[in-house]
Amino acid sequence: MFKIMLIEDDATLFHEIKERLSQWSYEIYGIGQFDRVMQEFAEAGPDLVIIDIQLPKFDGFHWCRMIRSHSNVPIIFLSSRDHPTDMVMSMQLGADDFVQKPFHFDVLIAKIQATLRRAYNYNAEPVQLKTWRGAAVEYVKNTITNDTGTVELTKNEMFILKHLMERKNIIVSREELMASLWDNEQFVSDNTLTVNVNRLRKKLDIIGLGAFIETKVGQGYMATEEAGL
Incomplete structure (x- = not known):
């Protein structure tokens, strides 16, 4: 079972995504305190991180930069912001993909599956x-x-x-x-x-x-x- 950390401050959306992803046998972790993202990331040890851009305390770009300084875990941005520079910035910081809100869950699932496949399957070659x-x-x-x-x-x-x-x-x-x-x-x-x-x-x-x-x-x-x- 893959562990996914969902860094999302919208409680309704978080629980909706968690419920849908749990149906695919993913183990979902949220954030308890948004000023302790790195500590909670280290404790959970996720296989993939999904992160919003607009968050309390610090934005998603900050946390992506912090995660990348410690780990190569796959990162997918999930954001309602639609400016092209947001996607460019996320990729430059080391994100693997970007999903625009509102989104269809089939698209999110496809991107998660593809990202996990790239990240872990070919290592067995x-x-x-x-x-x-x-x-x-x-x-x-x-x-x-x-x-x-x-x-x-x-x-x-x-x-x-x-x-x-x-x-x-x-x-x-x-x-x-x-x-x-x-x-x-x-x-x-x-x-x-x-x-x-x-x-x-x-x-x-x-x-x-x-x-x-x-x-x-x-x-x-x-x-x-x-x-x-």
């Missing part, structure tokens, strides 16, 4: 270590290491890198990436993929590899590799 441009890519640890150093990726960032590495020097369309990441691209903003790829590049820049994830305008993305490697 026999091959857990790959090399790319002289760097060691460890799927289980979500890290990539070369002589310059090591960077830690989120689940989405590693999934994108893994998908591109499996098709080295071949253009992977945006539609294919979105379908692979979120199962059904009709639920995904095209901007969400752009933010995730840009965030992946920024992290790879730290170890000198960002330039090797190329954008092919109007086509998609490609991870380049030197011949013979």
Whole structure:
């Protein structure tokens, strides 16, 4: 049974979501005190966090930043705010997805299932270590290491890198990436993929590899590799 922490201050909505998700055998945790989010997060040890933006004390962006400083647990934002910068900000802070209120529960369930599948299923693969441009890519640890150093990726960032590495020097369309990441691209903003790829590049820049994830305008993305490697 997966444990989900729902950081939502609307009691009616919290109980509605809890009831619906419990029907899918998820174990739901709420927040007792909104100034103790990190303590309650540590005590619950959830497998996934769903968080609203507008919260008492501090907003969801603050808590997302705090959680990301300690954990790579998947995070989905759930918010009535509809400004594009909110989605961009959530992705830049390390969130895995964004659901706009009001929402259909089938969409929320689909996104939760896809996020959990990405986060935990592929870790069981026999091959857990790959090399790319002289760097060691460890799927289980979500890290990539070369002589310059090591960077830690989120689940989405590693999934994108893994998908591109499996098709080295071949253009992977945006539609294919979105379908692979979120199962059904009709639920995904095209901007969400752009933010995730840009965030992946920024992290790879730290170890000198960002330039090797190329954008092919109007086509998609490609991870380049030197011949013979």
